[in-house]
Amino acid sequence: MYAVRCVNVRKIYKQGDEDVIGLDGVSLEVEKGGFVCLRSPSGGGKTTLLNVMGGLDRLDSGEVLVAGKRIDNLSKGQLAHIRLHQIGFVFQAYNLIPVLTARENVEFVMQVQGVPAAERRRRSTEILAEVGLAGLEDRRPAKMSGGQQQRVAVARAIVSNPAIVLADEPTANLDSRTASHLMELFVELNEHHGTTLIIATHDQMVMGYAKRLIRMLDGKLVEDIDHEAS
Amino acid sequence: MGEIAIGLRLAWRNLWRNPRRTVITLAVVVVGVWGMIFMIAVMRGMVDGMLFDGIRSLPGHVQIHNPSFRDDPTINNLLPTPNNNLAAALNDLGVVAWSARVRVPAVIMSERNSRGVTLIGIDPAAEAPLSFVADDMAEGRFLEGVEDVGLILGRRLVDRLGTEVGKRVVVMTQDPDNEIADRGFRIVGVYEAQVASTEESYAFVGRGTLQSMLGIGDQVSEIAVLGADYRDVEALYQRIDAAVGDGAEVLPWYELNRYLSSMLGVMDGFVLVWIVVIFLALSFGLVNTLIMAVFERVREIGLMMALGMKPAIILGQIIVESLILLGIGLLIGDILAWATVQPLRGGIDLSVVSDGMEMMGVGNVLTPSLRASDVVLATVVVLVLGIFASLFPAVCASRYHPVEAITKD
Numbered sequence: 001m002y003a004v005r006c007v008n009v010r011k012i013y014k015q016g017d018e019d020v021i022g023l024d025g026v027s028l029e030v031e032k033g034g035f036v037c038l039r040s041p042s043g044g045g046k047t048t049l050l051n052v053m054g055g056l057d058r059l060d061s062g063e064v065l066v067a068g069k070r071i072d073n074l075s076k077g078q079l080a081h082i083r084l085h086q087i088g089f090v091f092q093a094y095n096l097i098p099v100l101t102a103r104e105n106v107e108f109v110m111q112v113q114g115v116p117a118a119e120r121r122r123r124s125t126e127i128l129a130e131v132g133l134a135g136l137e138d139r140r141p142a143k144m145s146g147g148q149q150q151r152v153a154v155a156r157a158i159v160s161n162p163a164i165v166l167a168d169e170p171t172a173n174l175d176s177r178t179a180s181h182l183m184e185l186f187v188e189l190n191e192h193h194g195t196t197l198i199i200a201t202h203d204q205m206v207m208g209y210a211k212r213l214i215r216m217l218d219g220k221l222v223e224d225i226d227h228e229a230s
Numbered sequence: 231m232g233e234i235a236i237g238l239r240l241a242w243r244n245l246w247r248n249p250r251r252t253v254i255t256l257a258v259v260v261v262g263v264w265g266m267i268f269m270i271a272v273m274r275g276m277v278d279g280m281l282f283d284g285i286r287s288l289p290g291h292v293q294i295h296n297p298s299f300r301d302d303p304t305i306n307n308l309l310p311t312p313n314n315n316l317a318a319a320l321n322d323l324g325v326v327a328w329s330a331r332v333r334v335p336a337v338i339m340s341e342r343n344s345r346g347v348t349l350i351g352i353d354p355a356a357e358a359p360l361s362f363v364a365d366d367m368a369e370g371r372f373l374e375g376v377e378d379v380g381l382i383l384g385r386r387l388v389d390r391l392g393t394e395v396g397k398r399v400v401v402m403t404q405d406p407d408n409e410i411a412d413r414g415f416r417i418v419g420v421y422e423a424q425v426a427s428t429e430e431s432y433a434f435v436g437r438g439t440l441q442s443m444l445g446i447g448d449q450v451s452e453i454a455v456l457g458a459d460y461r462d463v464e465a466l467y468q469r470i471d472a473a474v475g476d477g478a479e480v481l482p483w484y485e486l487n488r489y490l491s492s493m494l495g496v497m498d499g500f501v502l503v504w505i506v507v508i509f510l511a512l513s514f515g516l517v518n519t520l521i522m523a524v525f526e527r528v529r530e531i532g533l534m535m536a537l538g539m540k541p542a543i544i545l546g547q548i549i550v551e552s553l554i555l556l557g558i559g560l561l562i563g564d565i566l567a568w569a570t571v572q573p574l575r576g577g578i579d580l581s582v583v584s585d586g587m588e589m590m591g592v593g594n595v596l597t598p599s600l601r602a603s604d605v606v607l608a609t610v611v612v613l614v615l616g617i618f619a620s621l622f623p624a625v626c627a628s629r630y631h632p633v634e635a636i637t638k639d
Binding site for chain 2: 034051054056057076077080081082083084085091095097099100104109110111112113114116156177214
């Protein structure tokens, strides 16, 4: 069973008068419970691939299926629904909502999903404790360190048990110690909760945690190493 | 529901993210709403004053005439004194006062000068609650009965004639046989009206005295009726019209004085135009604030969309921010306008510009009139137009592409 599947995906950007190839016929299958790292030099296409898999960006051709359902032909509203219920995002720059507390940021997705308040509170308390932020539930992002903010972002991404978590350079702004803690958290999520993780990164340390490593260049997959298979 | 709840929470918190900007915008809304409502109250007060003075200057709310009187307002077109049926109708509920009068054009001659006036024969007891003359007595005495042989003149007319209380004048007019009817009267009182031109126009005598002088028996020229509210005379008019039948013409004040009724219509239009003009000025501040608020949180909006919030909720969030701002501004502005108008209920003395006020037919005291309907109208217009004004930034926000918005610097 595949968590996400891309079939011959092409994406071309306009840059001035020039066409820039973002993805050039990418086909990829990530099984449920997989832990995949996408690596490439800047402009290699890893962030574009994450955005396409997350329904954030449109394709020019090809197909993308999430949890068996094709998403590349869905409307804006339908894509929002898929992102809300199937996909968790962790962005490079933390991307928390500054006017909400850590708990409210974590509860954001659940609240949009319509989860009752008591259930939201129980799950947010649990998940914040799990990412090592017990006692900081009522702090706003401005009063937290970069590592703490990124852990809130991770908690938000996983709290509603999405089929896939897509993380774009999640350790880029963290020191090595905090980055290691975050990766250990990802490993635990993957191993104990069966969460499918797809992480785009430059970071060798992050790649060391992945079960499968995919290298991209100029919008193409050029290497696919599955440590578990080997 | 959850989506709406988080949208409302975000709208409220985002509003206070930059308190200084929000307070400045709020101040703009408050001052705009206050100015809007206060000016409407002043204008309403001015028109009310014009109408009040106009109606007190004899027309009343409804008048009954001989059907030919309006075309030929002479002594030949009279009415009989009200019969029992009409008197019963006039004494019915809804009529505050009524008065039967004789009205003829006349010339008054003093030892120094002569002037043309409208000579009115009145029943002083019936006239007192209906028109200005009893209230505005400034010197001497008011008439004491229908057979009183004294004459009441306006201050300006007394000055023009070079006469004074206690002196005699000759009043000359025409009787129904087109013969000159004249008589000497002693001036017993002088009135000072709100509008000085009135003082030159009307002279008052006892009705019976004038009827005897003209030889018209107990006939009268008009019956003026005063109801409870000049804006609500339709029912009174219909009732009197039914009681009078076909023998006489019944007209409400807005038919008798087209100028006053058109002023009322102009005022209603002016109120709406004034609200819209103030709102346009106010909306620039509002839209500017909302656009700034949207542009400085492009990334957050993109993030919320990436996390699955629907564009419609983003749009609603911006509109709610606008509504909260307008709602608070309207509340404070309304209270402030009320608090400003309350101490002025006794009227604003404008005697320093009395000539200008008189040109507009308004007295020297202007009493602002704050009406619930005007406050509701202003509130509804500001809220509805506010939603339209906030649509532009709201639609901009809801159309962001999540990927582009998240990566925006």
